[in-house]
Amino acid sequence: MAPRDRVERAEDTIDSGHATGPAPAPFTSPLKEHLRRRARELGLDEIGFTTADDLPRADYVERWLAEGRAGAMSYLARGGPRHRPGLLLEGARTIVVGAARYQRPRSEPSHVAAYAQRGDYHPGLRKALRPLAAELRAAVAGSATKICIDAAPILEREAAARAGVGWIGKNTLVVHPEHGCYTLLGLILWTGELPPDAPSVDHCGRCRRCLDACPTQALTAPYQMDARLCLSYLTIEQRDAIPVEYREALGVRAFGCDACLAACPYGGAALFDDAPLLPTDPALAGASLRELLERARDRFWKSFRATPVERARRRGFLRNLLVAAGNSRDASLREVVLPFREDGDTLVAEHADWALRRLDEGRESAGASTSTTKGM
Ligand code: SF4
Numbered sequence: 001m002a003p004r005d006r007v008e009r010a011e012d013t014i015d016s017g018h019a020t021g022p023a024p025a026p027f028t029s030p031l032k033e034h035l036r037r038r039a040r041e042l043g044l045d046e047i048g049f050t051t052a053d054d055l056p057r058a059d060y061v062e063r064w065l066a067e068g069r070a071g072a073m074s075y076l077a078r079g080g081p082r083h084r085p086g087l088l089l090e091g092a093r094t095i096v097v098g099a100a101r102y103q104r105p106r107s108e109p110s111h112v113a114a115y116a117q118r119g120d121y122h123p124g125l126r127k128a129l130r131p132l133a134a135e136l137r138a139a140v141a142g143s144a145t146k147i148c149i150d151a152a153p154i155l156e157r158e159a160a161a162r163a164g165v166g167w168i169g170k171n172t173l174v175v176h177p178e179h180g181c182y183t184l185l186g187l188i189l190w191t192g193e194l195p196p197d198a199p200s201v202d203h204c205g206r207c208r209r210c211l212d213a214c215p216t217q218a219l220t221a222p223y224q225m226d227a228r229l230c231l232s233y234l235t236i237e238q239r240d241a242i243p244v245e246y247r248e249a250l251g252v253r254a255f256g257c258d259a260c261l262a263a264c265p266y267g268g269a270a271l272f273d274d275a276p277l278l279p280t281d282p283a284l285a286g287a288s289l290r291e292l293l294e295r296a297r298d299r300f301w302k303s304f305r306a307t308p309v310e311r312a313r314r315r316g317f318l319r320n321l322l323v324a325a326g327n328s329r330d331a332s333l334r335e336v337v338l339p340f341r342e343d344g345d346t347l348v349a350e351h352a353d354w355a356l357r358r359l360d361e362g363r364e365s366a367g368a369s370t371s372t373t374k375g376m
């Protein structure tokens, strides 16, 4: 199905598609058109412009943090108010939002979430954003720029929505009509001024596929996510045991989760093609659970340094892999899992014990069904 067809079909379900902000008439300028062309040449799939005025939804984010729905991600409350771009670059007047798509996996779940299957994506995004920032500075003598990718305290999804790059979907991610949720964002703050683009319009309509697909009901309502229930949070950000009640839901995922991205009807077949700016690393995308377990055991830092997996640390990634191994019901993994039961780290040992019991349950139920079949 062509991307456009998907858009039209989903629009059929719209209640009253609402804009994510006031919708001024699109306004362009020669510099903007030049930057759009340059962005495409540099490998970005979308670029949008908005003002550096305070970003919307600050109250939602504050409530989200105050209610504890960010779990242990206390760093989100640090670094100043995230809705005020001017705090990151004094005198900022414009935000340029660049989006680069990445390849959508052929199947979900995968052991490593799709965004992380390309290793460290920051250099790729930076490589595209730096020349654009240089062009902005050259356009207005004495102006300044600041590139923000991930780590800077700014509401980047809100900036993307206001810059017309994509709307914030019911799965809380930025949804682009053609690239779906499979984009990574990079921002340039600039002290110069450009006319803003029209904000994106929400095309989720009556669709709720992402909510229905979430294995843990972490999407507690449309546009609401409780990170404490989210498999991405549980496998990447939190450092303790995976709560027992969520282990089965993890399936064979060992780092992150793509269920609410994969469920989204936006994004076409072209997403299965690899993306030149953010190419897939076969060592992360194609590795089996056995290979990942062995690499995490023997050479974690050598294998995963400077990749998103590094964030889980060795013990966290091993913890996740052991749960995934148990859920795989692949009895051949028993020999790799067994020694971890004696691991000096009680977190790893406990998850190995759980995995072994689950693998044994699988063997017993397979045996039971064989004997039932024989008795028929
Ligand atoms: S990443 Fe997975 S667990 Fe988290 S909200 Fe999306 S579907 Fe649910």
Ligand code: SF4
Binding pocket: 010, 169, 170, 171, 172, 175, 203, 204, 205, 207, 208, 209, 210, 211, 263, 264, 265, 266
């Ligand atoms: S899957 Fe979720 S984010 Fe995508 S269109 Fe449907 S409701 Fe919106």
